[in-house]
Amino acid sequence: MRPIANTRTAAGLPTGRLAVWWVIASEIVIFGGLLASYVMHRLAHADWATQAANTNVVAGSFNTLVLLSSSLSAVLGHKAAEAGDGPRAARCLWLTMLGGLTFIVVKAFEWSAEIHHGFTITSNPFWSFYYTAAGLHAFHVIAGVVLMGFVAADARRGRELHRVELIGIYWHFVDIVWIFLFPLLYIAK
Amino acid sequence: MAAHAHPNYVKVWGILVALLVVSVLGPTLGIKLVTLITAFGIAIVKAYLVAKNFMHLNIERRYVAYLLATMLVFVVLFFTAVAPDVMKFTGDNWEKPQLAAEVADPGHGTEQHH
Numbered sequence: 001m002r003p004i005a006n007t008r009t010a011a012g013l014p015t016g017r018l019a020v021w022w023v024i025a026s027e028i029v030i031f032g033g034l035l036a037s038y039v040m041h042r043l044a045h046a047d048w049a050t051q052a053a054n055t056n057v058v059a060g061s062f063n064t065l066v067l068l069s070s071s072l073s074a075v076l077g078h079k080a081a082e083a084g085d086g087p088r089a090a091r092c093l094w095l096t097m098l099g100g101l102t103f104i105v106v107k108a109f110e111w112s113a114e115i116h117h118g119f120t121i122t123s124n125p126f127w128s129f130y131y132t133a134a135g136l137h138a139f140h141v142i143a144g145v146v147l148m149g150f151v152a153a154d155a156r157r158g159r160e161l162h163r164v165e166l167i168g169i170y171w172h173f174v175d176i177v178w179i180f181l182f183p184l185l186y187i188a189k
Numbered sequence: 190m191a192a193h194a195h196p197n198y199v200k201v202w203g204i205l206v207a208l209l210v211v212s213v214l215g216p217t218l219g220i221k222l223v224t225l226i227t228a229f230g231i232a233i234v235k236a237y238l239v240a241k242n243f244m245h246l247n248i249e250r251r252y253v254a255y256l257l258a259t260m261l262v263f264v265v266l267f268f269t270a271v272a273p274d275v276m277k278f279t280g281d282n283w284e285k286p287q288l289a290a291e292v293a294d295p296g297h298g299t300e301q302h303h
Binding site for chain 1: 195198199201202205206209212213216224228229232235236239240242243244249250252253256257259260261263264265267268271272275276288291
């Protein structure tokens with residue numbers, strides 16, 4: 001007899017994975033709406049380029065590299081979980097969590113420097129979008145790291161290995177959001 | 190996901206990192222078209238590679254991709270409906286003199302920091 005909670009579904013997908021896709025569909029509208037608003041305002045205000053010139057491209061590039069690498073470890077964890085190797089899957093998730101924490105630490109230093117220079121969330125509409133979009137994204141990174149801790153703890157004992165893929169799908173989506181935030185906030189001057 | 194053939198994930202990661210380097214270096218040339226292609230065009234390619242190879246959308250049930258694409262259509266719909274109000278100075282029975290003044294005199298009306 002198959003475990004009902006994981007496999008019974010009218011949608012042809014394991015229920016957990018269907019739920020993750022549903023979350024991501026909702027997130028597309030949340031981040032998409034925010035970024036679309038940013039783009040239309042940015043196009044209407046050419047002078048925002050002078051504000052955007054103050055973002056730290058080196059920190060943004062490094063964080064992009066960190067997130068891309070953490071996605072690699074997440075998908076390698078999925079591969080290990082599929083092979084039934086829980087401890088290896090857990091190690092991969094820990095690496096991913098390390099990537100997420102690194103991202104947040106870099107962001108904290110970056111924001112501290114910017115705020116110190118007077119670029120606060122109320123100083124200019126560009127910075128309002130900057131802190132809102134990057135902040136919402138950072139919140140998703142933190143949530144992902146916390147959830148991944150629970151999944152990794154189970155995976156280490158060989159339990160609930162299908163969740164390794166589920167948290168991975170969420171993490172890759174967070175990575176994709178950053179892939180678009182990076183050029184919008186850091187590269188377009 | 191049921192067991193399936195895995196792509197070479199490290200190779201995909203290598204391509205993503207190479208694309209990242211191009212997307213950072215391209216805009217330094219200062220040519221608008223090159224910036225658009227290297228920064229935003231490459232972002233689309235990177236997102237596609239992650240969705241296909243890491244999220245396995247290519248072997249997922251087809252309707253999942255349709256669901257996500259529908260959400261993107263909603264975003265585009267939102268943009269096309271709202272952008273004219275944000276970006277235009279005037280329309281039928283309305284005008285935004287403040288925005289026109291801002292664009293004519295960047296910095297006017299907004300608090301500027303060094």
